[in-house]
Each structure stands twice: as C-alpha cells, then as structure tokens.
Amino acid sequence: MLNALRRKISPPLVEQRKIDLSGQSISYTLKRSSKRRSIGLRIDERGLTVSMPLRASEKWLHTVLRDKADWVVEKIGSWQVRRPAPPQWRDGGPISFCGDTLVLRVVPDLFGAPPVRVAGMLHLRLAEEATPQRVQRATEHWYRQQAQQLFEQRVAHFAPLLQVAPSAIRLSAARSQWGSCSARGVVRLNWRLIRLPHALIDYVIVHELAHLREMNHSAAFWQGVAQACPEYRERRAQLRDFHLGD
Structure with a gap:
C-alpha cells in the first residue's frame, strides 16, 4: 500500500517548464533521475535541459538556476549566434x-x-x-x-x-x-x-x-x-x- 502511494506522488520524470532568469523568460526541460546526485545544466539547439535527482527539492533547483542565471542567458545567446541555419530544401532556402x-x-x-x-x-x-x-x-x-x-x-x-x-x-x-x-x-x-x-x-x-x-x-x-x-x-x-x- 505504501509503495503504491509513493508511486502516485512521484514527480514526473520529464517536464517542460519556464523560469525568469536575469530578466528573461527561459523555457527548459526538467529531467529527474534516481541515478543523479547533483543538478546538471546543458544547453544545445533544444535549449536548456536541467537534470536533477529524483527527490531533489524545488528550493534546491531554483537556487541552482538563480546562481547560474547569467551563465544560462549568456550561453543560450552565444549558441544561437553560431547556430547553423536550419536547412530549407527550396529555392532561396x-x-x-x-x-x-x-x-x-x-x-x-x-x-x-x-x-x-x-x-x-x-x-x-x-x-x-x-x-x-x-x-x-x-x-x-x-x-x-x-x-x-x-x-x-x-x-x-x-x-x-x-x-x-x-x-x-x-x-x-x-x-x-x-x-x-x-x-x-x-x-x-x-x-x-x-x-x-x-x-x-x-x-x-x-x-x-x-x-x-x-x-x-x-x-x-x-x-x-x-x-x-x-x-x-x-x-x-x-x-x-x-x-x-x-
């Protein structure tokens, strides 16, 4: 019974979220894993991905994001500058x-x-x-x-x-x-x-x-x-x- 209750209240493993960082609204993907022991940030063409321990608190998550706010905004901006143009298979593309x-x-x-x-x-x-x-x-x-x-x-x-x-x-x-x-x-x-x-x-x-x-x-x-x-x-x-x- 207790195990069934825990499964019901377990947070989703993947979520799409938004947060205001350094004056900008940043969309990000939140991934939870029982194998993680720390919170990690990755930025690529899909944007910001945050990986965190399964039972990590929201307070810890927000603290990490606020501490890394300037880095996240700068990294997203610099990636977009050098991002390859998405191919368009047509004349003028x-x-x-x-x-x-x-x-x-x-x-x-x-x-x-x-x-x-x-x-x-x-x-x-x-x-x-x-x-x-x-x-x-x-x-x-x-x-x-x-x-x-x-x-x-x-x-x-x-x-x-x-x-x-x-x-x-x-x-x-x-x-x-x-x-x-x-x-x-x-x-x-x-x-x-x-x-x-x-x-x-x-x-x-x-x-x-x-x-x-x-x-x-x-x-x-x-x-x-x-x-x-x-x-x-x-x-x-x-x-x-x-x-x-x-």
Whole structure:
C-alpha cells in the first residue's frame, strides 16, 4: 500500500517548464533521475535541459538556476549566434556549409549538371521537378562530395604531424558520433561535419587520427591531440553545441 502511494506522488520524470532568469523568460526541460546526485545544466539547439535527482527539492533547483542565471542567458545567446541555419530544401532556402550560410538557387536544367557554389550561393541544376525531397537529395549528394575532398586534404595535413598513416578515410552517416577509428586503421568521418566550421572539422579529424596511436582516451591520447590541435579543449566544448540531427 505504501509503495503504491509513493508511486502516485512521484514527480514526473520529464517536464517542460519556464523560469525568469536575469530578466528573461527561459523555457527548459526538467529531467529527474534516481541515478543523479547533483543538478546538471546543458544547453544545445533544444535549449536548456536541467537534470536533477529524483527527490531533489524545488528550493534546491531554483537556487541552482538563480546562481547560474547569467551563465544560462549568456550561453543560450552565444549558441544561437553560431547556430547553423536550419536547412530549407527550396529555392532561396539557407543551408550550412563549413560554418557559413549558403543560399540555394534551384535552376531547371535538362541534363542535370553538377551543382556550382559561387558568391554565397549553391546553384542546383535539377532535371526533375524541384520537390523538397529532390532538392535535399541533390544537396546532400554535393555535401558528401565536398566532405570527402576536404576530409582527405585535412587528413593529409594532420597525419604527418601525428606520425600516423590511416589505411582508409571513409564517410559515415552515423546518428550518434562525428567520427570513429578502427583497430585496422580505418578512419570514418561523418559527412555532416561539412556543415560545421573548419576549426571543429579539424578537431574531429585530429581526434580520430590520434586514436591510431592510442585507442583510448588516456592522458597519452590527449597529449597526442594537443600536439596537432593545441586549442582542442575549446573546440571540444564548442562541438557539444552541434548535433547530428538533420
């Protein structure tokens, strides 16, 4: 009976809430977990997420949010500034490319010539009706071509600095990671990286190449990363603001 009563009064595990912080109304997702022992804050493209112990008090929650108010407002603002433009698969729609925004220009073309990037625009020449699905497919095909070319160039630059030689560089379409490295020396890099700024692309490449020396995240591994990317801590933190969703 007591256990049944406890289940009835247990707070919801996930809630959508609002709070005024530093003069701004901030929406956030509250997640409760019996495994947590402290309150944690995370900010990404979905906004603020607060994770807290299952039975933590509202007073503790509000104290943490008030103490971190300036940080939360600043972080949300800075993330929105560098946030990639959401792709719009149509003529005139924005897409992200190497940290910049390109405008799609969809041009009818009987032969479907290859895309051309010029003056902040990507000209897509489609022989078929320019439905959003076809525009997306054509753009992502171009993304993959550009990614393979750029990744191979950057690997050729960084591999000698780390004194490694990958056996192959392949594109990945994983939904959970930016890159990976196998024991056979195959480095896989997510083609969606091509949307991110060059500095973050370089960090991911260095990270995976460093695994050819250390297949772990030991101190020796991070020393290798620092050898080719001294600003890796900053870039690693910035990468957390980007996600693999479309």
